Amino acid sequence: MVCLYQQEGLEFSELIKDIIKKQFNLPVVVAHSVRIPSQAFNPLRTQYDAMKIIETFVYSLDQKCNWHLIIIDKDIYTPRFNFIFGLADVQRNIAVVSTYRLSKNGLLKERLAKEVVHEMGHILGLNHCPIPVCVMYFSNTVADTDRKGFDLCPECRRKVERI
Ligand SMILES: [Zn+2]
Ligand SMILES: [Zn+2]
Numbered sequence: 001m002v003c004l005y006q007q008e009g010l011e012f013s014e015l016i017k018d019i020i021k022k023q024f025n026l027p028v029v030v031a032h033s034v035r036i037p038s039q040a041f042n043p044l045r046t047q048y049d050a051m052k053i054i055e056t057f058v059y060s061l062d063q064k065c066n067w068h069l070i071i072i073d074k075d076i077y078t079p080r081f082n083f084i085f086g087l088a089d090v091q092r093n094i095a096v097v098s099t100y101r102l103s104k105n106g107l108l109k110e111r112l113a114k115e116v117v118h119e120m121g122h123i124l125g126l127n128h129c130p131i132p133v134c135v136m137y138f139s140n141t142v143a144d145t146d147r148k149g150f151d152l153c154p155e156c157r158r159k160v161e162r163i
Contacts, residue, residue, distance in 0.1 A: 002120070003031040003065035005057070007072040010099070012112060016069070019113040019150065020120060023135075024160065031062040034070055042077075050076040050087040054094050061094070067123055069116065070096040085115045085139055088122035095119035104142060111145045121152065121160065129156050 004016055017028040040052035053076070061068055076098045077083050086097035097119050102111040117135045129136035132144075134153035139145040152160060 001065045002026050002028045002067045002069055003062045004028050005031050005034045005062075005068065005070045007034045007036065007074075010071055010073060012071055012109075015109055015113060016071070016116055019117060020069075023117050023150065023152065024120060024124065026067070028069075029062075029065065031065070032060070034072060036072060036074055045077060046075070047077045047083065048072075048074045050078055050084060050096055050098075051089075053096055054087065054089045054092070057094065057096075058092060066093060067120070068092075068094045069120065070094065071099070071112075071116075072096065073099045075100045085111075085145065086119040088119045090123055090125075093123045095123050102142065102145070107142075107146065111142060114145055114148060114150055115139070117150060117152075121156065124160055126152075126156055126160055129153060131155075 002020055013030050020026050020028050037056040040048045042049055088095045097115045102108050114135055121136050126136050128138045131153045133148050134156055135148055136156050137148050
């Protein structure tokens with residue numbers, strides 16, 4: 001079971017339930033809402049450190065779930081990147097996805113669904129895939145996200161089905 005934690009004011013429950021059911025056949029339950037910890041904000045970058053968000057969140061995980069998905073609307077980064085769409089902590093099975101960079105041109109829901117499948121793929125054991133249309137392809141830009149589909153390629157599908 002996957003627990004879904006959304007930042008207050010965000011409501012993507014149905015979209016996320018549908019896409020996770022379709023791609024991984026896993027049920028999603030809506031858990032408590034997320035407050036972004038102020039210590040995750042980096043004033044020099046005016047962005048939020050995604051790993052700090054996850055690390056703070058570890059203490060409030062709903063224990064009934066094996067996998068945890070956090071949806072926020074803040075501009076997030078990790079030290080190696082200017083920005084990221086999402087981040088997966090594969091040790092703790094926690095993924096975070098932000099809508100911040102995904103909303104241009106009215107394609108938010110489509111892109112969010114793809115990035116959710118991508119980060120869930122990581123916490124279910126998948127790595128990046130070299131096939132540009134596979135959802136596990138690494139997205140550097142929204143153009144990458146728009147090019148790829150919602151689906152795992154046959155090779156990634158085979159790997160996730162072994163898990
Ligand atoms: Zn990735
Ligand atoms: Zn693939």
